[in-house]
Amino acid sequence: MQKFSSFLAKASKSNCMLTFHSLGDLDAIASAYVFSRFCKSAKIVIPDHINAEARHFALQNALTLHSLADVQGEKFGLTILLDCSSAKLAVHMAGRKIDAIIDHHEPHADELFAPLKIVKEDASSTCEMLAFLLPAKKIDEKIAYALAAGIVSDSAHFRSASAKTFKAMHSLLQKCGCTYSQLLQACHVPTDISARTTTLQSFQRMQFENAGNYIIAWTITNAYESHAALSLLNIGADFSFVGHAGKKTARISARMDSSLSLPISMADIMREVAPLIGGSGGGHKYAAGASGDSPAKLNEALCACVRLTNKKLLALKDDGHVQKIEW
Numbered sequence: 001m002q003k004f005s006s007f008l009a010k011a012s013k014s015n016c017m018l019t020f021h022s023l024g025d026l027d028a029i030a031s032a033y034v035f036s037r038f039c040k041s042a043k044i045v046i047p048d049h050i051n052a053e054a055r056h057f058a059l060q061n062a063l064t065l066h067s068l069a070d071v072q073g074e075k076f077g078l079t080i081l082l083d084c085s086s087a088k089l090a091v092h093m094a095g096r097k098i099d100a101i102i103d104h105h106e107p108h109a110d111e112l113f114a115p116l117k118i119v120k121e122d123a124s125s126t127c128e129m130l131a132f133l134l135p136a137k138k139i140d141e142k143i144a145y146a147l148a149a150g151i152v153s154d155s156a157h158f159r160s161a162s163a164k165t166f167k168a169m170h171s172l173l174q175k176c177g178c179t180y181s182q183l184l185q186a187c188h189v190p191t192d193i194s195a196r197t198t199t200l201q202s203f204q205r206m207q208f209e210n211a212g213n214y215i216i217a218w219t220i221t222n223a224y225e226s227h228a229a230l231s232l233l234n235i236g237a238d239f240s241f242v243g244h245a246g247k248k249t250a251r252i253s254a255r256m257d258s259s260l261s262l263p264i265s266m267a268d269i270m271r272e273v274a275p276l277i278g279g280s281g282g283g284h285k286y287a288a289g290a291s292g293d294s295p296a297k298l299n300e301a302l303c304a305c306v307r308l309t310n311k312k313l314l315a316l317k318d319d320g321h322v323q324k325i326e327w
């Protein structure tokens with residue numbers, strides 16, 4: 001903490017470069033904005049793209065964002081990397097000296113280092129970390145709003161929140177003088193109409209089957225397959241597989257309802273099925289994907305996803321049947 005406050009004092013006298021991971025999200029951009037308020041002067045540098053939520057926040061706050069090309073050759077007193085400590089996710093940091101890293105992600109195999117490195121894996125977001133690190137009396141209405149927005153977004157509306165997250169939110173909401181629903185409204189970015197249209201079209205081709213008490217749904221879409229896969233869970237599927245066939249490529253997006261605590265991983269299913277579409281797969285337990293170069297095999301691969309999920313569900317009980325839940 002001592003080290004952080006002396007770093008903050010240094011930042012208040014320096015021209016700082018504030019940056020974050022590739023494909024910046026709301027947590028990343030909000031923490032960069034907040035930190036910029038504590039610097040003498042600062043430039044927020046985006047490595048490549050930022051997502052829709054982050055863009056919305058940048059517009060709302062009239063932030064000036066810089067590309068790497070904009071700041072090429074510019075000398076900064078301090079370089080601060082937020083919401084990231086992986087070299088792979090911050091390739092734009094290659095060859096640059098980083099003065100501070102503030103992050104909440106689990107350690108990567110390709111960890112970056114800095115003289116001041118604060119990582120709290122149990123924090124819901126970098127914004128939550130900043131809410132505790134920054135001097136409370138300097139957190140004004142705009143800073144409080146930014147931190148609260150970053151926390152809500154990165155904690156997936158408090159799904160990954162801890163008691164500390166709520167403690168931070170308690171004082172942030174008080175400071176920004178709005179209710180939780182007003183905050184949600186202000187941060188809300190409607191899903192792109194083409195994503196919604198394409199997803200609804202894919203639902204016209206959707207198929208599903210019951211496996212005991214579970215529902216497996218699958219379909220093929222022209223684009224936005226992860227949006228479609230998530231939407232299938234929202235309308236009642238426990239497992240969803242959405243395929244996309246391009247001219248020379250095929251992709252599958254797989255999701256499992258995150259409230260299920262089954263010993264089944266979507267990443268395993270994607271890894272097993274990927275060779276069918278001539279590629280590789282992986283990801284997380286609840287969200288995974290596969291891609292390859294054999295679009296003609298997409299249907300076959302989707303059927304394999306369903307078969308495999310069924311098989312794994314059947315294997316859950318010794319007698320070979322999916323356990324029936326009696327209420």
Ligand SMILES: [Mn+2]
Nearest residue numbers: 027083126154
């Ligand atoms: Mn984050």
